[in-house]
Amino acid sequence: MTDTDGILVINAGSSSVKFALYGAGLALHMKGELESIGTAPRLSATKPDGTLLLQRAWVKDTGLHALLTETVDWIDAQPDTARLAAVGHRVGIGGLEHTGPEIVTPAILDKLKSLIPLVPLHQPRNLEPIELLAKSHPHLTQVACFDTAFHRTLPHVAQQYGLPADIAAAGAQRYGFHGLSYEYISGRLAELDPAAAQGKTIVAHLGSGASLCALKDGKSIATTMGFSPLSGLVMGTRPGDLDPGLMIWLLRERGMSIDQLEAMLYHDSGLKGVSGISNDIRDLLASAEPKAAEAIALFVYKIVTEIGALSAALGGLDTLVFTAGIGEHSADIRARICAGCAWLGLRLSPDANTRGDGVITAPDSRVTARVIPTNEELMVARHTASLTLPRRDD
Numbered sequence: 001m002t003d004t005d006g007i008l009v010i011n012a013g014s015s016s017v018k019f020a021l022y023g024a025g026l027a028l029h030m031k032g033e034l035e036s037i038g039t040a041p042r043l044s045a046t047k048p049d050g051t052l053l054l055q056r057a058w059v060k061d062t063g064l065h066a067l068l069t070e071t072v073d074w075i076d077a078q079p080d081t082a083r084l085a086a087v088g089h090r091v092g093i094g095g096l097e098h099t100g101p102e103i104v105t106p107a108i109l110d111k112l113k114s115l116i117p118l119v120p121l122h123q124p125r126n127l128e129p130i131e132l133l134a135k136s137h138p139h140l141t142q143v144a145c146f147d148t149a150f151h152r153t154l155p156h157v158a159q160q161y162g163l164p165a166d167i168a169a170a171g172a173q174r175y176g177f178h179g180l181s182y183e184y185i186s187g188r189l190a191e192l193d194p195a196a197a198q199g200k201t202i203v204a205h206l207g208s209g210a211s212l213c214a215l216k217d218g219k220s221i222a223t224t225m226g227f228s229p230l231s232g233l234v235m236g237t238r239p240g241d242l243d244p245g246l247m248i249w250l251l252r253e254r255g256m257s258i259d260q261l262e263a264m265l266y267h268d269s270g271l272k273g274v275s276g277i278s279n280d281i282r283d284l285l286a287s288a289e290p291k292a293a294e295a296i297a298l299f300v301y302k303i304v305t306e307i308g309a310l311s312a313a314l315g316g317l318d319t320l321v322f323t324a325g326i327g328e329h330s331a332d333i334r335a336r337i338c339a340g341c342a343w344l345g346l347r348l349s350p351d352a353n354t355r356g357d358g359v360i361t362a363p364d365s366r367v368t369a370r371v372i373p374t375n376e377e378l379m380v381a382r383h384t385a386s387l388t389l390p391r392r393d394d
């Protein structure tokens, strides 16, 4: 491809496929989403200024193959956008050996499929568009960008569980997730405050999935998610860290099947399960129900105590970054977390926190807290460009 060709970024989730199209200089041309796949599929796409480019719907049982083919053909036919040359995909898990993105080959695809048992709900959905596009648009180079790759700088001790060596060798290790978001934030912090980026930083990616990452000199050295995206913080519908003895009790004494256990852990726990009201923190903040307050308190408590743990891994803390849906938009949750970090010398500036843009701590705060919007799609586009654009050695 040339540096004026288009790069399509695909982020495939459980019932939706989000996409973004980048042109020359990685300028964003459009963003869109294929939603309600399997029920009432519909597509919408907008320009960066929010202007609607397209809205369309399909009949219920239109398969992903037809939906993707038509969507990619429509994107490619846009008169004022670049010719599409490569597609970058966000892929949940790349295993321990992938420390960066890969151009998809049949061998890479087989390897990624072999990792499905590690993240059975996420990985197949990430791989399906790759397989479909390889058939429908074989001329497009496809690049897989892994959410685990950025964490391969974790020291061995931070990747290990206290399990027998043969089980660990079979894959029972801490992989970490949200790596594309952390990589983007690490780079952005280096642009915003180069000195801080060389220090000790914790990034709080608080979206519907949530995790923390400890960065030392811009590299991941500890993270709260491990073998799967279930562990660590309390999330929208996932519980975060649990005692493994509880799993044994649920399976043996409560007679839960493995499928029931999986559904409970991925879909019915976290803020939703504790509150019985909603997985969306906005609903809980607006509710007067004691259970809503209980869920919020648990969410904040776990973040604060894990910030303590990651500060220990870093040997101190200079910068705390908030990002993703809740981290970028909820001043209330940021204030509660920062109050729990007062012992670290963090002093919030309430006005700056309400603005929620840039530094949100007082000038005399020992730890600087910031809000930095994440951009996982741009990170995927950059990786895709770096693997597919010809190198310039001049």
Ligand code: ADP
Binding pocket: 206, 207, 208, 209, 236, 279, 280, 281, 282, 324, 325, 326, 329, 330
């Ligand atoms: P995902 O994790 O699905 O990629 P996001 O990072 O966009 O998604 O985060 C989505 C979550 O962000 C929502 O579930 C919602 O709880 C939260 N959120 C979005 N906007 C706000 C807001 N203004 N205030 C509080 N929470 C918000």
